[in-house]
Amino acid sequence: MSKLEVKLNNMLQFASEQEVMSYREKINLCQKQIEEKSGKGNDFLGWVNLPAEITEEQLKSVEKVAAELRGKSEIVVVVGIGGSYLGAKAVIEALGNSFSMLNDNGTKVLFAGNSICEDYHAELLKVLDKHSYSIVVISKSGTTTEPAIAFRLLKQHLESKVGKSEAASRIVAITDQSKGALRKLADTEGYRTFIIPDDVGGRYSVLTPVGLLPIAIAGFDIRKMVEGARKAMSDTAANVPFEQNPACQYAAARNALYAKGKKVEIMVNYTPKLHYVTEWWKQLYGESEGKENKGIFPAGVDFTTDLHSMGQYIQEGERFIFETVLSVSNSSNKLTIPEDPDNLDQLNYIAGKRLSEVNHMAKLGTIVAHNDGGVPNIQISIPELSEYWIGYLLYFFERACAISGYTIDVNPFDQPGVEAYKKNMFALLGKPGFEEQGAELRKRLGI
């Protein structure tokens, strides 16, 4: 069927249909708050109508810059962390060939500034010594330490390689319209810029240039992605009844399970291509809901790979988990299992079957096994891995996340808790103004 489906039949033995339905009134109210911009964090609802509001002019300018960078770069390094990284990474991994790194044609998109790992960045600079490259630096605040460090390294490397003026033409900054260190730097250096709207938070920004530019550079059709997101926008809008609204159904189901003590949601995929969609989803739901000592903990596994590592725990460990199985109905390629005359591996009983069929049976078998082990399963499926369906899926998750956050009465659009580690890191590194905290922390750490 050509639609995103949310199936609840393998969770209803843990939270009944009535229990899911009991969220209808509350969720309808949450939907109204999103639509009318009357709930908590209502100044961060720019993502809601974003798919419909993206203009032809905006798409064209993203495509133009993408084509230009592709034209002159073997590599484009995308610098960013969290919401300024994960959306693009998720889409590029989901849609790309698994072995594109070995393919000689086309510009490669590499990421930096999503860690402070010395080896990673040193190794990257060595690679960049040998290749032509450009940089897309993304930071909404413009002050995040990890991308700022990476960008300082890359800027110096590129300037010493091609000269300051050519470097400036190879650097694109995506940041706030007027505030922050990156905006100041971009204006001073004359970089081309794209704007992250004030009312769109990092984790909801994949359909702004934050996601669209790197995705276009990687060679994917951002128009189809936006088209998919537009359809998701109308399918999940407040005027679509609760029973037919996939975002409402998902939000209600996970909250019904949460109320039953299922405090950890494990996002399950059956293709490694979706690994980073899970990482993107983890940030979206973790930063949106995890506050005021509330919220489902979002975790992720890649099956069947992790059935051989995490499968034991999921089957028989503490019963505070539920799974959301995200699957893709149709593979893009066809591969059947060959017949073997010796049959020493005893696989001839599945000879002639497609790998996707075996994977599907692994999925169904696992759902039932985990149900028997006390783990509820929500199922979400999309027809195929394409720009359209990824755009649809990402918007669907955003909408369901906002609904879900409002359902537990938190502000799904802020992330005050992230500051705590940053302050301690600054204090330990001796940032001016943090001297007192630094001394206290060193005492607590015994250093």
Ligand SMILES: O=P(O)(O)OC[C@H]1O[C@](O)(CO)[C@@H](O)[C@@H]1O
């Ligand atoms: O785009 P920025 O401002 O660099 O922020 C990156 C990420 O850091 C956070 O602000 C958390 O520190 C995330 O919410 C955000 O996605």
